[in-house]
Amino acid sequence: MLQSLAEHRAIELATGGVESIDVGTLQLLVAATKSAAADDRILALAADSATPMGRALVRAGFFTEAGRPLVPTLPTWTLTREAA
Numbered sequence: 001m002l003q004s005l006a007e008h009r010a011i012e013l014a015t016g017g018v019e020s021i022d023v024g025t026l027q028l029l030v031a032a033t034k035s036a037a038a039d040d041r042i043l044a045l046a047a048d049s050a051t052p053m054g055r056a057l058v059r060a061g062f063f064t065e066a067g068r069p070l071v072p073t074l075p076t077w078t079l080t081r082e083a084a
Helices: 002-007 025-036 052-059
Strands: 010-014 042-048 077-080
Touching: 025 042, 042 052, 052 077
Parallel strands: 010 042, 042 077
Antiparallel strands: none
C-alpha cells in the first residue's frame, strides 16, 4: 500500500477476495486512509455488503446495514449492495 501511494495520487482497495478480517486490520486501514489524506492522497476502499469485508464494516460501525456511512472522516470508503 505504501509503495502504491508513493507512486500514485489515489488507489482503491478491492476487497472482494477478503475471506476474513479482524479489528486490528480495520484499524490499520483507517490509519492508512487518514495518513494518505494528510499527504493529499486518496486511499479508497469499496466493499459489497454481502461479503465478509462488508459485514465486518457494518459490525465495526463504519456503515449501517443499508450502506449509509457512519464515519465522516472516511469519505473514500463505500459499501454497496449488489443486486440479487
